[in-house]
Amino acid sequence: MNVIRVMTGNEACAEGALAAGLSFFAGYPITPSSEIAEELAELLPCAEGVFIQMEDELASIGAVIGASLTGAKAMTATSGPGFSLMQENIGYAIMAEVPCVIVNVMRGGPSTGLPTLPSQGDVMQARWGTHGDHQIIALAPYSVIEIFDLTIRAFNLAEKYRTPVILLLDEILAHVSEKVVLSDTAVRVIIDRIIPQEAPEAYLPYRYTQNLIPPMAPFGSGYRYHVTGLAHDETGFPTNDPVEIEKLLFRLQDKIIRNRDDIVQVEEFLLEDAEIGIISYGSSARSCRHAIRQLRAQGVRVGMLRLITIWPFANVKVEKWTKNIGKWYVVEMNMGQIAREVEAAAHGDATIFGIRQINGEPINPEFICQKIKDGLNV
Amino acid sequence: MFEYEKYIRKNKFPLVWCSGCGDGIVLKALLRAIDSIGLEKENVCMVSGIGCSSRLTGYVDCNTLHTTHGRAITFATGIKMAKPELNVIVITGDGDATAIGGNHYIHAARRNIDLTVIIFNNFIYGMTGGQVSPTTPVGMLASTAPFGNMENTFNISGLAQAAGASFVARGTVYHTVMLEKLIKKAILKNGFSVVEVLSPCPTAFGRRNKSGTIIDMMNEQKDNCVTSARAERMSERELEGKTVIGELVNIDRPECSKQYRKLIERCRSGL
The missing domain is CATH 3.40.50.970 (Thiamin diphosphate (ThDP)-binding fold, Pyr/PP domains)
Structure with missing residues (x-):
């Protein structure tokens, strides 16, 4: 219910x-x-x-x-x-x-x-x-x-x-x-970590499994193992072996990167017919939504790619949409932290402008509308 | 005959510590204490920070956690609160526990959480090459105190006592039988327990300060230490320059993780 x-x-x-x-x-x-x-x-x-x-x-x-x-x-x-x-x-x-x-x-x-x-x-x-x-x-x-x-x-x-x-x-x-x-x-979907099925003697705490995520035994469950922040091999113990170090660091990277499609979420809001795109996130995206409705009422076709997952960055979606729409505004309450990521993902296919405010006030919809309308007259 | 092999990860030997280092003696005393209590390895969790002493966790066959510099007590607090049935032992050094981790040390004592903290006091930063630590005696040389340490020192045990620890003791690597007994008492004590172990560093401290061989450094422990029982009968003047070893504090106070379980019970019964 x-x-x-x-x-x-x-x-x-x-x-x-x-x-x-x-x-x-x-x-x-x-x-x-x-x-x-x-x-x-x-x-x-x-x-x-x-x-x-x-x-x-x-x-x-x-x-x-x-x-x-x-x-x-x-x-x-x-x-x-x-x-x-x-x-x-x-x-x-x-x-x-x-x-x-x-x-x-x-x-x-x-x-x-x-x-x-x-x-x-x-x-x-x-x-x-x-x-x-x-x-x-x-x-x-x-x-x-x-x-x-x-x-x-x-x-x-x-x-x-x-x-x-x-x-x-x-x-x-x-x-x-x-x-x-x-x-x-x-x-509701609730996911719990995978715990090892093998006997404690056979347990390798940082084993290279196919999905790159080793099963994790809770302390006190009979699996005695070592955990360290030092570079370590599959056994969990420190190593200076360059081969093992590289294996670990690439696995830690790949377990996230290879699962980008599962992790990265965006919302595509009124983008299909848009001539101008907005990229935003968090509370700024609320203002953008409001601004988009106002602008559309005035005949300006604006849409938004809203980032729900910030990291890893939604490169694929940004690449795709910046190919389709040539003019983008990145709206954020900072000095352009995500705008630079968007520029990198767009590879020059679109012109990227920032709408930014860092004075402690939320970015209000009127401010966004005005900036975008100013851009129309240029 | 005590079987060390039951408790160690033999394939991780030889130890990382320099020859003459006192830390191996503490490891031995700790294992003997665990064995004499009869703790199951599955139920022991050892948590260490960063430094020479903190490498100990790699050698003991139990749940072992080698954390970040100064933070071992915080990780251990999370473990104890989440799983109170584990015996949580923190392995740390003078720099790890009282410089970078000093805040956690006094707050864990204040909270009186049931951790056993073994502090290897070698009066120096050994692993990084002999820099001055909060316990380096005034006047002694260190790589970052080339003209002699000018700053006052921390009294590790006194700090724990003042902050509210249930059990505080000081031992040395010369007095090994006493050390084992103190560690045993500390583990058995329900509450925050500290054993400060004076563990000489012949490499980074002794060489620079011309303290002689490790035998000389240990003989100094023998000559310079008086037990807390004997110290009670000595005047302040007689105690000057002496180090008091043995049990220093043993009091009963409400313990943090148990108090929290009582709160859960209270919530469950709707009171």
Whole structure:
């Protein structure tokens, strides 16, 4: 049975996580994400899960990785400054292949910046915040109900691909209240990590399986093995063998890249007959939707390619649509972090303009309409 | 006769540690303590950070986790809270636990979470080549203190005591029988337990400071240490320059993971 509720984005995130099977949350207070922790502090013990407020964000992500290694579905939530502090251990979770979800409710930066105001300035931090060559999965919902659904999806992808998944919200989405219709729990798809079938003696924790994702034994289940952030071979122990190092790093890359089609989601909104395209994501895409309706009412045929998965980047879709439509606007609350990705994917086939705002105010639809109309007169 | 082989990953030998390093002695004492308690290897989880001592986890046949610098206690906290039935032992060093990881160290003590933290105090950053650490004694040389350390030092055990740990002890690699007993008590204690082990580093500390051979360094431990029981009968003047070893704190306080289970029970019964 569907359930109708009114909730904020942060509440939807907490409830989505529980629906996905969350059993461990560790976090540190930070605006504008704190309500996720507050919600879970109340709900988790009643669901026989663990909530713990740690001493900082370094500790929060550490505890999340530790809990995940025991088999728990684990999550933390933070904002820009805290997200920066988590970067080293996000890399650890990538290297040691520990599933977990990191929610980053973006606020204005750099530094302490604008704690109570929205931004989309952490898109590149999500991609390259931790050191070394790596792949990352990042999702960007644009409504309260989509936060609920994509929080579940974030857990599913983390479990399926044994990797940290970053959920990028922003201050607007976190705090806006919307009516949501929650789907029947019976139809929700919940994915759990694959556990080994072989006997403990035969278990290779980082085995090169055909799908590139080794089954994961929870600590304390009889499989005694070693986990390290050092480069390691199939046994999980450190190695300096160049062949083994390359095998590992390419497997970590390929398990994401080869599954792009499964991971990357976009919404194609009124693109079929469009002469002008918009690429946007998160709360900015809400304004774009509104602007597109206004512009179409005035006879300007505009459509939108909305990025739901931010990383890995939707290269294939962007390539395809920039071949069909020659003029594009990338609308984002930063100085063009995704616009550069779009330019690279378009290979010069289309002209790319940015509509940007970084002053703590949301990009409103009128601003977008005006920019696009100004462009018509040029 | 104690069978070490039951607990070690023999194919990972030889050990990474330098000859004369005290860390192997701590490994031995730790394994003997685990054996004397009769812990099942499946139920033991060892978590380490970064540094010489932290490489220990690779050699023990149990659930082992080699984490990032300073963060071992945070990973261990997640493990203990999520699966309280595991015996979680943290392996760390003076730099790992009290410099980069100092905040986690005092907060885990405050929380009184049931972890056993073995801190290998060698007074130096050994793995990175002998840089000054928070426990390098004043005046001693280090590669980043070429004119002698000018800064005051941390008292590792005192820090844990002040922050609220249930069990705190200090041992040395010379007093091996005592060390095994202290580790055993620490594991059995329900609450945050610390064993600070003075483990001399002949390579990065001893050579630069002309401390002599490892035998000399261990003899110094023998001559310089007094047990906590004896120290109680000594005056402040008599204790000057001495290192107190043995059990320092043993108190009972509510333990974090158990308190949380009680909360779950409370929620279940709707109170």
